[in-house]
Amino acid sequence: MTKKGFNTTNLHSDRRDNPEHGVLHKAIHPSVAYGYEDARELAEVFQGKRAGYIYGRQLNPTVTALQNKITAMEEGIATAVFATGMAAIASTMLSLLRAGDHIVSSAFLFGNTNSLFGTFQNLGIEVTFVDATDVVEVKSAIKENTRLVFVETIANPVTQIADLAGIGALCKSKNLIFCVDNTMTSPHLFQPKSVGASFSVNSLTKYIGGHGNALGGAITDTGLFDWTSFANIYENYKNQDSQLWGITQVKKKGLRDIGASLGPEAAHHLAVGSETLSLRMNQACSNAQKVAEFCAQHPKVKQVYYPGLPTHPQHGRAKELFNGFGSVMSIDLVDGVDCFDVLNAMDNIVSSSNLGDTRTLAIPVAHTIYYEMGAERRASMGISDSMIRFSIGIEEVEDLLADFKKALA
């Protein structure tokens, strides 16, 4: 069969999985429990000898349909979805790592992931933060007990782009799990599998859902990591194809034990949202490019951070790897211009902390999402006190530019 396009595959995936009554959207199944005519079948499902549903915390048919869509988007082998993006990251790490293990992480991280890794340090999992825009920095941090390297595609809010291809090759040569948070690019702009990632993480709350009306997170196994070489897989999960050992442990230990499971209603909202991912992202990226170019020549703007500008330090890398430059753009204002005054003068742009929404949202990062981190760590991440992060939406670009003109005047 010829390979279908990204949208075609997504739009027809529920229908092709033999749904009830020929429905085009997988139904929302609220049932927590599942009954079996033959109790032996129930036992076989428990023992992993037969596919089936047991209890809503582990899986639900509406959730399965969403997992299938994400797996197809990432061209992976399996996906586990969770109640939020943070739940996906935390549950994956807690199921695969043990005290005494070491993670090398990008220093340029989503604030809550940074906070989570601090918690891991207190639980006996070592974390070294490095400048992941350069593979040399990652390489020099690797130790005997390193198990995993974690990076984001485009980092928040300064938009640094990790040396994804270099780190992928390094992880392959050292046999390390390479976990890429693909939230800021989404599988429409980038598939981490293309640079050798073992896992792609997506906060479904952001671009994939896109409408800002449901939380969710996903971890997709790309099929590239050799799980037979990984010391932390429990014997119980080795009774099947070794490609599935890692994701099975994430589903068992992560979903079953930790229980940050995605509900069927949210799964439905996210699946419907995902149908328009590429259309929304193309429009948002195009708008962001125009807004970034406008800001770059404005006298009240000291600095613009956007990978689509030729002056961005990793512009060439972004162009080579991504199918677009994303819709997150940050600016530093010149001294004497107050970020709160600028935000309050905007009409169409909302002061709000989400990103990847259809609406344009903006936030003064040092005073909000990066406040708890403290001034020193903020400075090391290149976050200034006047920085505003914009998640550009799909409005008509003229209306966005009008807001910038007015607010910066």
Ligand SMILES: *Cc1c(COP(=O)(O)O)cnc(C)c1O
């Ligand atoms: C938002 C976000 C997350 C966390 O996702 P939630 O669904 O909000 O828990 C993780 N990584 C990145 C890069 C994000 O932007």
